[in-house]
Amino acid sequence: MKDDGLHAVDRPSDEHTDLPVRGGDRSELRPPLGTPGGRRSYAPGRRIRLLYALLLIVAAAAGGAWFAGTYIRSPAEMAARVAPPPPSPILVAVEKKVLSADVVTRGTARYGLPQPISLAPSPLKAGAGVVTTLPLRNTQLHEGDVVLTASGRPVFILQGKTPAYRDLVPELAGEDVRQLKQALPRLGLPSGDADAPFDQKTSEAVSTWYRSRGWEPFGPTREQLAAVRALERDWTDAEKAKAAAAASVDTARVAIDAARAAAAHAIKSAATDNAARDAALRRLPAGSRQGTGAGNASALMVENERAKARLANSAADAELSAQIAAEAQVALDPRQTETARQAANARLEMARAAQEKTRLEGEMAVQAAERDAALVARRTEVSRAAELSARLEGNRAVRAALDAQGLAQLDLKIATQRADQLAADLAAAKGKLGVQVPVDEVVFVPSLPVRVEEITSAIGHPASGTLLTVTDNQLSVDAALPLEAAPLVKAGMPVTIDEQALAIKATGVVETVATTPGTHGVDGFHMYLGVRVESTPVPLAGFSVRLTIPIRSTSGPVIAVPVSALSLATDGSSRVQVMQNGALEYLDVRPGLSAKGFVQVTPVTGQLLPGQQVVVGYNNPGGRETQ
Amino acid sequence: MSFRHPVKDGKACAFQVRGAASIMILLAPISAGAQTTPSFGAEEFGMTRRELVQAIEHGEELIAKCMQEQGFEYIPADYNRVHAGMKADKAMPGLSEEEFISKYGFGVATMYTGQPPQLTSGYSPARVGLGERNVEIFKSLPTADQAAYNRALLGENPDATFAVALETENLSISGGCTRKAIEQVFKPEQIKTSYYNPQNAFINNDPRMKTALRKFAAEMKRNGFDYNHPDDVEPDIRTRLAALTSSGTIPVEKMTPEQRAALRKLQDYERRVAAKSFELQEKLLTPVEEQIQQELFARKVQ
Numbered sequence: 052m053k054d055d056g057l058h059a060v061d062r063p064s065d066e067h068t069d070l071p072v073r074g075g076d077r078s079e080l081r082p083p084l085g086t087p088g089g090r091r092s093y094a095p096g097r098r099i100r101l102l103y104a105l106l107l108i109v110a111a112a113a114g115g116a117w118f119a120g121t122y123i124r125s126p127a128e129m130a131a132r133v134a135p136p137p138p139s140p141i142l143v144a145v146e147k148k149v150l151s152a153d154v155v156t157r158g159t160a161r162y163g164l165p166q167p168i169s170l171a172p173s174p175l176k177a178g179a180g181v182v183t184t185l186p187l188r189n190t191q192l193h194e195g196d197v198v199l200t201a202s203g204r205p206v207f208i209l210q211g212k213t214p215a216y217r218d219l220v221p222e223l224a225g226e227d228v229r230q231l232k233q234a235l236p237r238l239g240l241p242s243g244d245a246d247a248p249f250d251q252k253t254s255e256a257v258s259t260w261y262r263s264r265g266w267e268p269f270g271p272t273r274e275q276l277a278a279v280r281a282l283e284r285d286w287t288d289a290e291k292a293k294a295a296a297a298a299s300v301d302t303a304r305v306a307i308d309a310a311r312a313a314a315a316h317a318i319k320s321a322a323t324d325n326a327a328r329d330a331a332l333r334r335l336p337a338g339s340r341q342g343t344g345a346g347n348a349s350a351l352m353v354e355n356e357r358a359k360a361r362l363a364n365s366a367a368d369a370e371l372s373a374q375i376a377a378e379a380q381v382a383l384d385p386r387q388t389e390t391a392r393q394a395a396n397a398r399l400e401m402a403r404a405a406q407e408k409t410r411l412e413g414e415m416a417v418q419a420a421e422r423d424a425a426l427v428a429r430r431t432e433v434s435r436a437a438e439l440s441a442r443l444e445g446n447r448a449v450r451a452a453l454d455a456q457g458l459a460q461l462d463l464k465i466a467t468q469r470a471d472q473l474a475a476d477l478a479a480a481k482g483k484l485g486v487q488v489p490v491d492e493v494v495f496v497p498s499l500p501v502r503v504e505e506i507t508s509a510i511g512h513p514a515s516g517t518l519l520t521v522t523d524n525q526l527s528v529d530a531a532l533p534l535e536a537a538p539l540v541k542a543g544m545p546v547t548i549d550e551q552a553l554a555i556k557a558t559g560v561v562e563t564v565a566t567t568p569g570t571h572g573v574d575g576f577h578m579y580l581g582v583r584v585e586s587t588p589v590p591l592a593g594f595s596v597r598l599t600i601p602i603r604s605t606s607g608p609v610i611a612v613p614v615s616a617l618s619l620a621t622d623g624s625s626r627v628q629v630m631q632n633g634a635l636e637y638l639d640v641r642p643g644l645s646a647k648g649f650v651q652v653t654p655v656t657g658q659l660l661p662g663q664q665v666v667v668g669y670n671n672p673g674g675r676e677t678q
Numbered sequence: 679m680s681f682r683h684p685v686k687d688g689k690a691c692a693f694q695v696r697g698a699a700s701i702m703i704l705l706a707p708i709s710a711g712a713q714t715t716p717s718f719g720a721e722e723f724g725m726t727r728r729e730l731v732q733a734i735e736h737g738e739e740l741i742a743k744c745m746q747e748q749g750f751e752y753i754p755a756d757y758n759r760v761h762a763g764m765k766a767d768k769a770m771p772g773l774s775e776e777e778f779i780s781k782y783g784f785g786v787a788t789m790y791t792g793q794p795p796q797l798t799s800g801y802s803p804a805r806v807g808l809g810e811r812n813v814e815i816f817k818s819l820p821t822a823d824q825a826a827y828n829r830a831l832l833g834e835n836p837d838a839t840f841a842v843a844l845e846t847e848n849l850s851i852s853g854g855c856t857r858k859a860i861e862q863v864f865k866p867e868q869i870k871t872s873y874y875n876p877q878n879a880f881i882n883n884d885p886r887m888k889t890a891l892r893k894f895a896a897e898m899k900r901n902g903f904d905y906n907h908p909d910d911v912e913p914d915i916r917t918r919l920a921a922l923t924s925s926g927t928i929p930v931e932k933m934t935p936e937q938r939a940a941l942r943k944l945q946d947y948e949r950r951v952a953a954k955s956f957e958l959q960e961k962l963l964t965p966v967e968e969q970i971q972q973e974l975f976a977r978k979v980q
Contacts, residue, residue, distance in 0.1 A: 157749035159822040529820070533751070551748075552829055574818045595826030597749040 138669035142630055146611050147661040151604040152646035154540055158530025158582060158598050160548075160591035162522030165504055166496060168198060169517045170206065173489035175218050175272055179515035180204065180491070182508050189590075190503045192521065195238045197264060201514030204492055205266050209234040211495030219488040222479060224248035230495055231488065235260060254486040261486075269492065271484040279484065282477040289470035296463035303456030310452040314445015321438030328434050349424025356420035360413020367406035374402035491515075498523060504592075526584035526591055528559065530598055531577035539602045540564050546582050547599040548591070555596060557587035603644055611649040616665040617642060627652060628666040629659065635666060722764075722844050723868055724875055730844075731757045737840055737859045741831070744855035748830040752855075755809040755840075763807020763841030770801060779956045783948035784912045787919045787941060792929030794828050794836050807841025830854050836926060847875055881970050882907075890966040894958050903951050908963070911955050915948050 172179050180202030192198060197205040211230030217223075219231055228249050235242040240256040261268040374395070381387040381395035491514065501521040508518040528548065532540060540561055548557040563581035565571065571579035582598055584591060616627045617640070626637045638659060643651030652659065721730040738754035745752035755763075768785050770778055782788040785801055795804035796816035805813060816827055828836045833853015840859070843852045849860050850871040860869060867873055874882070881887055895906040905911050920926060922940055923933075933941065 155747060155749045157819075157823050157826065159820045550826070552826070593822055595820075595822040599749075 140628070140630075140635065140666040141668040141670050142664035143613055143616065143667045145629075145659055145661050145663045145665055146649070147608045148611050148649070149605055149608055150611055150644050150646045150649055150651050151601040152644065154532065154536045154600045154602050156530050156532055156536070156580065156598050156600075157595060158528035158580065160526055160528045160584065160594050160596055162502060162504060162592050163525040163527045164498070164523045165520050166501075166522070167507075167517040168208075168494050168496075168519045168521055169214075170201065170491045170494070170515055171216060172515055173218055173491040175220075175269070175275070175487065175489045176491065179513045182510050182512050182514045182518065185506055185508065185510060185519070186503045188503050188506060191500050191524075192503065193500045194234060195260065195264070197266075198494060199514075199518065201491065204269075204489075205261075205264065206491065206514075207260075207264075207493050208499070208501075209493060209495050210237070210497070210499045212497050213495060215490050215493050215495055218490050219249060219493070220483045221249050221251070221254055221485040221487065222482045227495070228253075231257075231493070249487075251485065257488055258486045268486040269489055270486055275480070275484060279477065279480045282473060282480050286470065286473035286477050289466060289473045293463065293466035293470045296459060296466040299459035300456065300463050303452065303459040307449065307452035307456055310445075310448035314442070314448050317441035317445050318438065321434075321441035325434045325438050328430065349427045353417060353420040353424050356416040357413075360410070360417055363409040363413050364406070367402070367409035371399070371402040371406045374399040496521065500524065526587065527562065528582040528584060528591075528596060528598060529571065530580040530582060531573040532564070532580045533577060534568060537564060537578035537580075540580065540600055544600050544602070547601075548582070548584065548587070548596050549599070550594060550596045553594065555587075555589060555591065555594065557584055557591060557596075559584045559598075561600065603646070605644055605651060609643065609651045610653065610659055610661065611651050612659075612665050613667050614645060614648055614650050615667040617650055617652070624655075625652075627659070630664040630666070722847050722875075723864070724877060733863050734760045734840070734844070737856075737863045740859035740862055741840065741855045744858050745831060748855065750827050750830055751815050752831065753809065753811045753815070755807065755812065759809045760807050760841045760844070763803050763805075763839065764845035766801075766803040766806040767842065767845045769803075776956065779952045780949070783945070783950075783952035784915055786912065786915045787944040787948045790919060790923065790926070790930065790941065790945075792923060792926060792932070794824060795839065796824075796828075803845065804837045804839040804842050807839045828854075832856055834925060847873075849873070881967055884966075884970050886966050887963070887970065890962045894962050897958050897962070898954065901954050903954060905951075905955070908955050908959050911951055915944070915951070918944055 170179070182199060182201055183203060184200040186192070186199060192208050194208065194210055196208055198208045199206050209230065211227070211234065213226045213230060215227060217227065219228055224247070229245050231249075232242045232245040232247075232253055235253070235256040238260055240259050241252070242256040243250060243252040258268040378392075378395035378399040381392050387395075501523055503519055504522045505520040506518070507520065508514075528546075542561050542564060544561040546559040546561055548559050549555055559582045561580065562583040563579065565573075565579035568578050569575040571581075573579050580598070612627055617625055618628070620626050620637070620639070624639050625642050626639050628635050629638045630636075638657050639655040640652035640659065641655055643653065645651070721727055723730075725733065734757045735754070738756070738760065742752045742754040768775065768778055768782075770782075773781065778785070782801070789801045791798050791800075794816070795802045796808065796813045798805055808816075816824060819827055831854050832838055833856070835851050835853055838851040838853065838856070840852070840856050843849050843856065843860065848871070849857075849864060849869045850873070852860050882891070891907060894908065898905050903911075905914070919941075922937065922944060928937065930938070930941070
């Protein structure tokens with residue numbers, strides 16, 4: 052510490068003081084030995100140190116007191132310090148509001164009844180055309196509008212449940228024709244009886260309709276005209292064939308007569324031959340003609356020969372017996388000479404030979420007779436067969452002529468039918484040569500108007516198949532509900548539709564709640580939910596929107612408190628703790644609907660008004676909150 | 679796994695330790711009773727494992743509640759699932775970190791598909807962190823609902839799932855219900871873009887690290903890359919990719935030839951810059967970081 056004049060001014064005048072005196076004896080101001088200031092300078096330094104020591108003691112005492120005050124506490128103080136602070140209630144104002152328990156889900160908005168617009172190739176045209184114009188997305192299409200054009204031809208849209216599947220041409224009838232004839236009057240074009248076929252009146256209406264839209268009606272094509280000409284040619288040929296067939300029938304009739312005459316002649320000739328043969332038989336001997344026919348006659352001739360043979364044999368046998376007897380006489384007569392005996396033997400032998408000869412001749416005669424009889428029998432059979440053959444041949448010729456006549460008649464019939472068919476086809480073809488509506492120039496949709504939802508084709512692409520998709524103008528939302536939430540949602544429930552990110556807000560109505568999971572493309576853990584959009588400030592189609600469905604709601608604003616404000620009394624009754632005039636009081640209440648953290652309460656005793664404070668918990672200054 | 683600069687990625691909060699110790703000394707006479715030693719966890723945002731688990735599970739519950747309010751179904755992912763998503767960042771089976779980086783860079787432009795993470799089939803930390811059940815829920819939705827689902831869940835950045843935001847320690851990229859949940863779980867300063875893990879901030883402010891970072895910047899510049907800090911590289915790639923793909927809304931198959939060429943160029947750039955950045959980090963920054971951590975902690979913080 053530096054010594055300066057200020058110290059001298061404040062220095063006391065005591066002679067024992069160690070402080071130097073300003074303006075005093077300078078010799079006394081020399082510093083003490085061993086120190087820069089001499090001996091007399093020790094006195095002020097000691098006093099300063101003393102002062103510092105005192106200050107240090109005071110500071111130590113203060114520190115000790117502070118330490119003791121901080122760390123040394125009585126048990127009571129310690130208990131008070133560790134005791135929990137008195138909790139302060141957390142108060143929340145009673146509200147009057149509508150309570151609503153909601154089911155919240157998501158869905159994608161779309162227009163209803165999406166249906167593809169497809170074109171079938173028309174047989175009236177060489178092939179599918181090329182798309183030349185297409186509508187814009189969201190274009191509204193009304194009845195009679197041109198949806199698109201293909202190869203410079205229009206494609207009209209009409210109302211009808213049956214899709215166009217064939218060309219609508221004159222004289223055609225059916226549901227599609229009925230749809231066309233019903234649509235034309237709606238366009239201001241009377242087309243006659245809707246149930247009648249496509250007629251002249253329809254053609255006129257179609258012509259007017261096309262022309263009113265700036266298009267030329269579709270008349271007969273070159274192919275149709277060529278087909279008519281071909282039909283005419285065919286019909287002419289058929290008529291000629293019919294005349295030729297008729298001539299053939301007449302010719303066949305003459306041929307039958309000729310065949311019958313030829314057959315009669317042949318039969319007659321054969322009969323004549325038979326008669327001549329019979330007559331020849333009748334000229335045989337009387338004995339051989341006994342019987343009724345040639346067979347009997349032949350048998351008689353054979354018997355005759357056999358009888359002759361037997362007779363000759365008998366004579367030969369008798370001769371032999373006579374010779375035997377004669378030989379025996381000679382042999383027994385000793386008087387007979389040897390020569391006689393030999394002569395007798397020779398006669399006997401001759402008799403035997405004669406007998407043999409007779410027998411053989413008889414047999415030969417019988418055999419000859421039998422051969423003759425057989426020959427006669429065969430000739431008779433041949434003759435009869437010839438007659439039969441002539442008869443059969445005649446019949447065959449007649450039948451062949453009859454068959455030829457039948458064929459000719461059949462040819463005539465076929466030719467007649469063909470001619471008639473061709474005449475009918477020709478008439479039909481000529482009838483269809485009027486104005487017509489090719490199948491690729493009209494599409495039917497069940498209801499109109501519709502809007503173009505999606506265009507799947509492009510200009511220059513083939514005009515066939517699905518070209519675009521249209522929908523009706525009713526917005527719907529396809530959504531899904533968890534299985535546990537689905538039973539809570541019923542058809543007809545109001546729905547709040549919103550999307551915070553897009554600032555969309557709309558309303559709708561539950562239209563469908565599926566009864567089985569996994570339908571309408573949702574997975575097996577969800578139920579399909581269909582919502583009809585009733586009012587919306589912006590078109591929602593394609594947006595993902597939030598659907599809030601109040602499944603239970605109070606009929607109007609009710610007294611509501613946070614659920615945590617409600618507690619149970621020992622008797623089981625519900626109560627809330629209310630701040631009344633600075634004090635907390637319990638108030639018995641009857642709880643109602645609970646939603647979104649609030650519960651409806653109705654005071655059983657006393658009164659509970661909006662704005663009043665109720666306790667929802669207690670705040671512990673130490674940190675934790677308790678309820 | 680994370681491929682950020684290890685300085686930022688260090689898990690010990692040395693700065694807090696030192697700063698808090700100094701403050702404690704200064705304030706010791708005044709607050710003799712408040713002698714609690716501050717503890718810093720080794721996990722993201724300086725959290726302990728317990729704190730991280732609680733933050734994740736609370737955050738997931740809040741996300742599910744928020745999604746339910748939006749009309750969507752969301753199953754809260756548990757810690758393991760979210761942590762798997764965090765670990766899936768810049769990781770691929772069979773590849774080391776270095777191999778991944780040399781092959782795919784940061785996996786930003788190189789892995790870009792333009793599809794929502796739930797619909798990707800390959801590398802996607804975002805998809806892993808969401809969990810299979812949520813992915814299946816997403817896949818079952820119509821296209822419009824899928825877009826709304828991700829808008830509700832993730833906001834405008836479809837890759838910024840809870841797991842990705844945690845892993846990158848950049849909560850500011852989050853949106854939608856994820857952001858709402860994060861706002862309720864984390865402190866406001868932690869959600870700011872400028873937020874730095876205090877430990878990393880401390881290490882970055884060390885003079886030795888500043889010197890190393892200057893060398894890093896110089897080396898990068900010498901190689902044709904203008905980055906002062908390794909943490910600047912990946913965000914730059916993400917920014918470039920977002921500009922090229924209209925914030926990731928253009929699928930690759932719908933890109934014009936010019937856009938595809940630009941994407942290929944960006945992918946090449948990403949691979950080169952990532953490899954160089956990784957190499958320089960290993961060479962220049964990691965030793966310094968380890969030295970600082972050794973001085974601050976008994977062991978290197980993992």
